[in-house]
Amino acid sequence: MSAGLELKDVTIRFGGLKAVGDLSFSVAPGELVGLIGPNGAGKTTVFNLITGVYTPTSGQIHFEGTPVPGKKPHEITRMGIARTFQNIRLFSSLSVLDNVRAAMMTHLKRGIIHSLSRGPVYHREEAAIEKDAIELLDIFGLANRCDANSKSLNYGDQRRLEIVRALATKPKLLLLDEPAAGMNPSEKDDLMQLIRFIKERYNLAVLLVEHDMKVVMGICQRIAVIEYGCKIAEGTPKEIQCDPRVIEAYLGVTVES
Amino acid sequence: AVGLSSCKGKKEDENTIVIGEVASLTGGTANFGQSSHNGTQMAVDEINAAGGLLGKQISLVTEDDQSKNGEAGIVAKKLISRSKIKALLGEVSSSKSLEMAPIAQAAGVPMISPASTNAKVTEAGDYVFRICFIDPFQGTVGSIFSLSKGWKKVAILTDSKEDYSVGLSDAFRKHFSTNGGTVVAEQSYGKGDKDFKAQLTAIKGAAPDAIFASGYYNEVALIAVQARELGITVPLVGGDGWDGPSLLEVGGKAMEGCYYSNHFSNEDKSPAIQEFVKKYEAKHGTKPDAMAALGYDSAMILFDSIKRANSVEGPALRDAIAATKDYSGITGKITLDAQRNAKKPAVILTVKDGKVVYTETIAP
Amino acid sequence: MEQFVQQLLNGLFQGSIYALIALGYTMVYGVLRFINFAHGDVFMLGAFTAFGLHKLLAGTLAALPWPVSLVIILLASMALCAALGILIEFLAYRPLRNRPRLNVLITAIGVSLFIEYTGQLAFGADQRPFPELIPRTAIASTGGLTISVAQVIVLVTTLLLLFGLRMIVMKTKMGLAMRALSLNPTASTLMGVNNSVVISFTFGLGSALAAAGGILYASLYPSIEPFMGIQPGLKAFIAAVLGGIGNIPGAALGGLIIGITETLVKGYGQYIGIKPGYSEGVAFVILILILVFKPSGLLGKVEREKV
Amino acid sequence: MLEVKDLYVSYGAIKALHGVSLNVPKGSIVTLIGANGAGKSTTLRALSGLVKSTGSITYEGQQIGGLAPHKIVSRSLCHVPEGRMVFANLTVKENLAMGAYLQRDKGWIAKQTDYVFHLFPRLKERENQAAGTMSGGEQQMLAIGRALLSNPKFLMLDEPSLGIAPLLVKSIFERIVEINREQGLTILLVEQNANLALDVSSYGYVLETGKILLEGPSAELKANPKVQEAYLGA
Amino acid sequence: MKRYTAQIALIVALAVSMGISFASDSMDAYYLDIALNVGINIILAVSLNLVNGHTGQFSLGHAAFMAVGAYGASIFTLEASQKLIPLLGGPSAFANGTAFCIALVLGGLCAAICGWLVGMPSLRLRGDYLAIVTLGFNEIVRVILQNTDSEGPFGGPLGLKGIPPHTTFFWVFAFAAVCIYVVASMVNSTYGRGFLAVRDDEVAAGSMGINTVRYKVTAFVTGSFFAGLAGGLYAHLRTTISPSGFDFLKSFDIVVIVILGGMGSTAGVIAAAILLTVLNEFLRDFEQYRMIIFSLLLIIMMIVRPQGLLPSLPFFNRKKSA
């Protein structure tokens, strides 16, 4: 299997702490996979490993057959992996629209000299980018906040903007870190719809970290569960819900989906 | 501190002759600037009290360059174009005079620097003069004096931030080593440094007969103190940069038996000098240093030249200044040579019993 | 060899005075996260306060043994400068709370210029001799090495302040509040910390340290003038950064490294082709080299940001 | 115990609260629910003095509106803010010590610290880790634990379940009830997980675009079809 | 046509500076000097703003790049211009102008190379660490220049003198216009939003595919280039330069302009450059009180207008989104 994302025996240590240990799993193109586990299990760390924020102590990560570790975050993004952050990290002094446009810079065919020329080609490209950005914002109901400062958005909208910004890099694989945190149940329902929608529309693979079981069970095709950095279970939502180890470590009781 | 000069912005009218002055009244070298300004102002006050020149009063417009390089040029332009000055006095520091000189030259305004000793200053053109000797001369004087004392091994300590000090050391080295002396150690520091122990320890290791310290008094006083602390007892020798009130205040006993060359000695018994010293002391509460004397002389030579030219027009005034010959100033007999530099003797002063006393005069 | 040892000693004492100034610098930075460029000027004011007090109290002090009068002058000047520091903070920096740090930096430059030029107006441009609060006599020692009383006192004071300050910052409640405040002022008020008090305390303490530095510095190099704070201030700042800004032992270590290297370069650089004039730049070269390999300074903790 | 009348808050031009009034009786758990941006966090911020507000805030009969945050804390009101705000470079232990900043009784502090460690064993494990490197959920535990160390009489929790794993969410809520019951702590709870919030609380307010839309005993709200549709995702 | 406002503005600016330049002979030398200073400060501040304001890197060493440019351009003029001018068709206005332009650009390039050399290793430092390293670089440049041989090409502590006064109104404002154009159009484009993103959050920027190192270095090198250019203009205006004129206090002056203008606001920075330069001249009459007044103004200004003179006023108006 060379397509998609593949982690093999990935380990990372922080000092004496093994945050992720011998973890293997994969995400096929177009697949929606959930990654769950108790607090501090290493989920965010896995994201950081995939996106090049950390380099694994050992093990391999491949995306579409190309090794990922050693690459800089921006190079990995250019390979088609985008992410959102658990602790929101928007570009706080930029407007909502500019947050998205900044992320679209990756697709520019021409560089700095081009933006100095300000010729017709440049204007055409700028217009196209703006159109794309607004279209994306529109999907998440943020188009009317284009000129607002990203800092002034409420928590939920900031989370949505994080997703839009990640989408703007035109990824093949989208990593979502607790996208539903801070939303109420009906907002979470909307979000689930949206995730499904963008997955189809942009033909994305999605790796989802989320503590809300309704969301996870509701949209994931497959779920991997980790505890103390190690995988303890993997399977369909149904299987996971009934897995005694998962119940013991994470869920507490079986959730109705 | 200096008072605000009262004639700020005063425009030229038929009853005044406006003279410009650039000095560092604030900032790192304000002590020099303030001294020379005091001297200049005194000269102006005297001449005005005596009825002025050509039937007019002299009005002095002073601009502060904040001791910053880059500022002197701007204020020179300001004086020339805004205050319409007839002549320009200043600066003490060579690097600032070098900024002003081309501007004065281009505008055809005669400029006299009281104390810029760098050789290049007057190369800007025939409108630029100075009334002090130049670095090579003073360095040579130091060397001649050292040789005459029989010191064969001398260490040099230079302020590498100051062109003045570098110039003196260069001249000293050249003369000293071609005339039988050996420079046994060379060390340097930067203006504003306070700790010289490292340099002095190295110098101590070379066991010199004397140390030629070509920098300014602020540092030299501390150098002397630290040298004595380290057990270095040989005399220090320097140039006119040593001349300042705090040399002895700070240096104290450590300065005993050290020598430096200067433009004049305020201990000089000649009546003209004593009168100047008295007047200055009455006005400012301190004895005049060389900068004050030079500031005074530069203004007085300018006035003398205006009198002789009977005009304040550029070319006439320039020629009159250039013709200055045997003018008896506070800082000695001044004759300007073809390079528009003053040929003057230097006096050697020494510190004895906490006082600066005259030792000898060395002629060019 | 003897000369080399003397040079090392020179470097050690030179370094300890840098370290002394750097301590206050780094503490204020550590808490408030802005470079207080006016630190060097409070340092200058400390020296001038002592100068003034000495003049004022000359009669009384003459009767006392020097260590007593030194302590009196030192403490009095420190107290005055602490009050001044608090005042400066109140007038110039407090209105800028919650503003971008760079604004505060500009204000600090403004305060620094203000003190320098007001100082020049008030004290005159020329240097003044600093009274011999500590005898500058050499403690005679073997083999031609010389160490003066003042140098020893500086070294000892630096060590004492280093440990004292570290105790305050690491072990006391105030210290904990200082560190918490530096990380998140909103959260620290939510814990019941009165941020204004902590900041005033920090400034007061920092200014008192600066004043102590100024007085000891002036005792070693007995001339004072209104701009005397710029260079040591800069060196101390480098020392603080070198050790890892905000880290108190780091500042001391940085000061020592700079002092010793500078001295060695002045003393021996010539033999390896470094002109002594370059010694002015040496501190920066060390700084850059170290930061390139250790971007948060020698003892600075890597501020690992959880992503 | 706490009475809020006509609270108004604006961020520059943006009006976040227009006339919020609520009442939290002593010893009760009251919850505040509402959509994103409704102004829940802003309400708490106003109560703890972090943002300027107009209107009246009376706590135990005394006006506390307009007081500085640290003054409010010293009256035993404690706010666990949104976004956790742990002191990133301080260790877990030091963060907890900061929580006890105003406490003088060393014995009590030690006892309470043990209690927090008992509540969140992970914190004990990581006593000396820098708080900033902890995982999201771990930081949330720390924030709650820190608040408990300030010996509050009135605790404001802003989304305590945010980023917490389901098993732990349950246990946190159990603890909240337990603290409330055993120590008589009054709690104002802001929560997105409205089901849970309404389960543990006795009374609830529904906030919508800066105004109170609905209020009532929690059970009633939970049964209200409008609430169910908008906030409970039924 | 609206799309091309920027280009049109640039051309108009060039034409106007050319026009004024012809008339400048009859202008008061002092006022002209102030105007040229304003222009040079605009170049310095706008270029520093690219680094400090837009990209969020904190450089305190702009004067060093200015020094490199000043020395580079001056040495070229003093040593090579005489040989070059005959090759360009003898001493004519055109040949002299071209030679000067080459000198300036060369100075800028020297500075840009230095910027690259300093930037590559040091830009991974954050915040104040970068500030002190750039400040250190500034001092190192000064110390090195000061310790050169007095007779050598750099002139030691005294520096260079007798630099021909080639700097005219046209050159200053033409380059100021170009600098503004370059910086403003760099920042106000999709490519350039990367600078702002890097400033706001480097980690997030990296994760959005933005090569943060490249951006930082680009900003630094561009900033250095224009600083060098400004240095060349300054040298040929003052006609003498010396190392101590380019110490870190000079860098502070430029930083003050940038912050006073409003970090990241090109228009604000231009306004501040004008205001501070003119204020500086205006305060001259206060002599010893001058710096005291200046520092008080600085402190007060920070308190009453902390966001700068013209904050967040983008230079090119963004087209309103639908």
Ligand SMILES: Nc1ncnc2c1ncn2[C@@H]1O[C@H](COP(=O)(O)OP(=O)(O)OP(=O)(O)O)[C@@H](O)[C@H]1O
């Ligand atoms: N930079 C770091 N230094 C030290 N420990 C770290 C670091 N980053 C993460 N850890 C530790 O590694 C473990 C895994 O953290 P991670 O953030 O991946 O957890 P998580 O699964 O995302 O948890 P949560 O659901 O609470 O967000 C945690 O115990 C955390 O404290």
Ligand SMILES: Nc1ncnc2c1ncn2[C@@H]1O[C@H](COP(=O)(O)OP(=O)(O)OP(=O)(O)O)[C@@H](O)[C@H]1O
């Ligand atoms: N610092 C700020 N500046 C400007 N506007 C703000 C700021 N903080 C909040 N707002 C605005 O105030 C309103 C209320 O925000 P608040 O954070 O109180 O909402 P909330 O109910 O807590 O939402 P969430 O569930 O997303 O946390 C929102 O419209 C938000 O955009």
Ligand SMILES: [Mg+2]
């Ligand atoms: Mg996480």
Ligand SMILES: [Mg+2]
């Ligand atoms: Mg909220």
